[in-house]
Amino acid sequence: MSPVSSPSRRRRTSLVALALGSSIALAACGGGGFEENGSDEPASSGDGPATLQVLIGSSGDAETKAVEDAAAAWAEESGNEVEVIVANDLAQQLSQGFAGGNPPDLFYVDAGVFGDYAEAGNLYPYMDQLADADDFYPNLVDSFTLDGEAYCAPKDFSTLALQINTESWKKAGLTDADIPTTWDDLQAVAQKLTTPDQAGLVLGIGRDRVGAFLVQNGGFWVDGEAGEATATEETNAEALEYVQGMLEGGEAVLAPDVDAGWGGEAFGTQKAAMTIEGNWIRGAMENDYPDVDYTVAELPEGPAGKGTLLFTQCWGIAADSENQEAAVSFVEAMTTPEQQLTNADAFGVMPSREAAQADYVEQFPEDAPFIAGGDYGQGPVNLPGLGPVVADLDSQLEQLKTADVDEILESFQKNAEAELQ
């Protein structure tokens, strides 16, 4: 027998040591605790002035500065402190905060992920404590409502509208009176605008563009209020077939077919005479394609009337925050009509309060078609757990030109139902 322990025994000892160390560490991790923070609970507030952490997914320096200035003003007035953090990867940083039990007090929540966050209990519902909460566009509030409870205040929004290349429009002999107001009109002008070098209409791929046609036909992928998938309704198939018809006819193309990343790129490089994009296209046109003249019109009406898609984010307050009272007061300050108009001026977003609409249109008359969508737009699919399902839908819609429309809708319906049951 050797004086030191044998190799196998040594290995066993080290394993035991490792296991011991691990279990201690695991126990430490488990000590974090988990408190139910239901909606009935009053807003938490610490003693004395609060220090709020605000995590934002900023579109650029202009937005960062606007938020920082507004936060500083609120901090001064309320006697609290605010730290604005610009996220590199909002979803990942938030996940870390939620898992660690110390999320930022306030953060941006996109309507598309709202359902997952709310379902997991990460969000503190505060709409009932907010002053003038019924002044927000109802369609926006619906985007942040789960099981009948409105969670958070929409910070601003965007909608889709139709952009028209002025030069191509004139060249095709079209006038202001020809701006399409029905599906037939749209198809007709798209055909007139189509030349060997230019498609009439370019669409970005995925549900976030063709979805508008579903809304115009009175349908949508899901019914958010009832929490059900409604993709297989006949109206949806009709809408997709209408778009498919235009793609087959050649008067419409999908952005990748003309080697563009999105509709705005194809429109800016004049590969298409019209596109359907949101108000973010303004910045892109100004910076990348300043020489292209264009006008913006509301999307044409479908058989069921007007319809467009809304994109929005809200001010989420963490369920685990210790400063919820201060955070609600912060949101109030950030969503006043005045502050929203300041933001609109600084980084081109549209106010989420109806009270600001008239002033906004006065300041930015050319954006009237976009903000009009606030009244009749439809928010994104926001039911919890549907992320992979809508991703699958997008991937199938890539082949919309040749795909079997009913098959796409049926597979979405099946997958969504499996997830929602």
Added chain:
Amino acid sequence: MSRPRSIRRGQALAGWTFVSPTLVVLGLFLAVPVLMALWVSFTDWNGRGSPFASGIGFVGADNYRELVGEQGGLTRSDFMTSLRNNFFYVLLVVPLQTAFALFLALVLNQRMLRAVGFFRTAFYFPSVVSSVAISLVFLFLFSGGGVVNSMLDAIGVDGPTWFNDSRGLLHLVGDGLGLWNASDPPGALADNGVLGLSWWAWLSGPSVALSVIIMLVIWTTAGTFMLMFLAALQDLPLEVEEAARIDGAGRWGVFRNVTLPHLKPTMLLVTTLGLIGTWQVFDQVYVMTQGGPGKSTLTPAYLSYAYAFENQKWGIAAAMAFVLFLIIFAMTSFQRFLFRDKDAIATKRAAKRTKRDRARVTAGGAA
């Protein structure tokens, strides 16, 4: 039986003290996270608070059943699609990058070559540059109207829209050879399938978009493996090669019978590292395609990330990671088995037999 107190007694304690910092660090950053992830893969944790808190439901193997079982639905077909993509990716990348690296190393090992330092740096360069930067460059090179397509255009070839092209290469090749019509796949393949994908989908081969990533990865990693081959080649004594020459071996003979056997351990290292690395491909997908077009560049590592961080399905994401681990483990073990040193095993066996025989003889003698 009492043991004499050894003067080495204190050494064990000292040894443990010396290794304890490493053990703690390894345990904290390796063992604990792995064990936590394993636990998460058996729960329905939604990403809020600690996964060990009281409210977290233990769901047994449900997450794993979602991935491979009948009830998996979309999750299963997503996961199987990602495995298929990654399989074709590994199948092409590992042999090609190994061959390419070996070729580069052999070129650099020529004694006649001038400016070896320059070439070595040039070949190694792609491995040093950040993969994100290279990915971005490739995005521009392979855009529909990019440099590559312009060059193809110049020689009269109408290039594909690379990153927007989800057609599988095997589908295309079969179509080209007249075996089938890719837009109207044979019913026997399209209507039947296994694990949520049709046979037609399983046999697609890498998509055009995925093959761009394959080219990129071969080009960037070959440099690293070239260095390993080069180091091994420089260990090969000149005399051995000369002796083989004198024995009448030609250039090919020397390569086949002297150089390659000498490189066997390095070959094992390179293919093992390649196998592990390629099954975990993530950054190129994250930067360039996010799994598109048509899910044809989805890989398990990226899918796991997307399920966790974008969809809060942490349990399933963790289960994916462990299935991926099992695949890598199995494939690496199989590879080690293929590369096993048959001579060494025979020698070992022979030694054991001798020992056993001798023991029997001694025992017999004592009786």
